[in-house]
Amino acid sequence: MPARDSQSPVSPHITEVFHQASHDGRQLVEGLLRQQSESLDWIDDLRNLQAKFLNQSPQQAQRDCSAGCPACCMTAQVDATPIEAIAVSEYLKAYLDADALFAVKNRLTRVTKLRIAQQNAQAPQRPLACGMLGTDGKCMVYPVRPVICSGVFSLNQNECFKAEREANAGDFSQSIPLDKFALQATGGISGSLQRVLVEHGLDGNLYELSSAVLVALQVPDCLTHYLNQEDIFKNAICTDPHSPPRKRIVPAPKFLNRRVPRPA
Numbered sequence: 448m449p450a451r452d453s454q455s456p457v458s459p460h461i462t463e464v465f466h467q468a469s470h471d472g473r474q475l476v477e478g479l480l481r482q483q484s485e486s487l488d489w490i491d492d493l494r495n496l497q498a499k500f501l502n503q504s505p506q507q508a509q510r511d512c513s514a515g516c517p518a519c520c521m522t523a524q525v526d527a528t529p530i531e532a533i534a535v536s537e538y539l540k541a542y543l544d545a546d547a548l549f550a551v552k553n554r555l556t557r558v559t560k561l562r563i564a565q566q567n568a569q570a571p572q573r574p575l576a577c578g579m580l581g582t583d584g585k586c587m588v589y590p591v592r593p594v595i596c597s598g599v600f601s602l603n604q605n606e607c608f609k610a611e612r613e614a615n616a617g618d619f620s621q622s623i624p625l626d627k628f629a630l631q632a633t634g635g636i637s638g639s640l641q642r643v644l645v646e647h648g649l650d651g652n653l654y655e656l657s658s659a660v661l662v663a664l665q666v667p668d669c670l671t672h673y674l675n676q677e678d679i680f681k682n683a684i685c686t687d688p689h690s691p692p693r694k695r696i697v698p699a700p701k702f703l704n705r706r707v708p709r710p711a
């Protein structure tokens with residue numbers, strides 16, 4: 448999604464939104480994990496919480512987005528937590544027939560290989576369309592798309608088209624005016640989701656969406672294995688390796704743990 452914004456710095460009011468969304472997101476995800484449910488319905492709860500904030504945005508009337516306007520999905524790399532990728536994979540498995548699912552897997556494989564080649568400087572730096580973008584220009588997984596996808600709104604569609612053109616020409620520096628309120632709320636909720644997953648011993652890193660959904664599609668009973676703390680996303684492209692199992696925890700030096708009585 449468009450991640451850059453040319454507008455003025457974040458106002459104090461907007462910062463409060465971030466903190467409130469972080470707080471509410473934490474409470475929600477902790478409560479859902481306490482239920483130990485192996486249902487992905489709680490992704491709906493997360494989205495409902497996000498919608499509550501999105502509907503309060505003072506910039507709501509200025510949003511210029513419309514259904515079937517795919518410039519953002521054609522250009523921006525989307526990152527998601529494993530749990531969001533699993534939700535997308537379950538949705539695809541539930542709603543696509545075998546041929547369509549096969550075609551999606553092929554597309555995800557192609558996008559993933561190209562992204563890895565780009566990372567290794569073996570392919571030109573050009574935008575790659577999201578693997579979940581349908582041929583009709585609409586998102587195939589709209590009800591379960593990652594929170595970042597449902598929280599980004601452009602205030603100027605033409606700027607999105609311009610940014611897409613420039614990106615295809617190799618210039619990724621174009622900025623797009625975005626609904627800051629929605630962005631802050633989404634950042635707060637996404638951050639809390641990542642943190643709470645990590646605090647519960649789960650993989651809360653961010654992964655490039657197409658590669659993560661591909662992994663989730665390939666692992667039977669993916670949600671169960673994920674909740675059992677198995678490292679099933681090691682073959683996905685990790686874009687923010689902030690926590691185990693991608694980032695090793697460095698143990699604190701022993702002398703910090705030892706309590707040596709001070710001499711009297």
Ligand code: SF4
Pocket residue numbers: 449511512513516517518519520599600601603604607608
């Ligand atoms: S206006 Fe921009 S952000 Fe909104 S749907 Fe179109 S391309 Fe995406």
Ligand code: SF4
Pocket residue numbers: 448519520525577578579580581585586587588589592593596
């Ligand atoms: S998941 Fe859907 S909304 Fe998000 S980038 Fe992909 S096609 Fe677009």
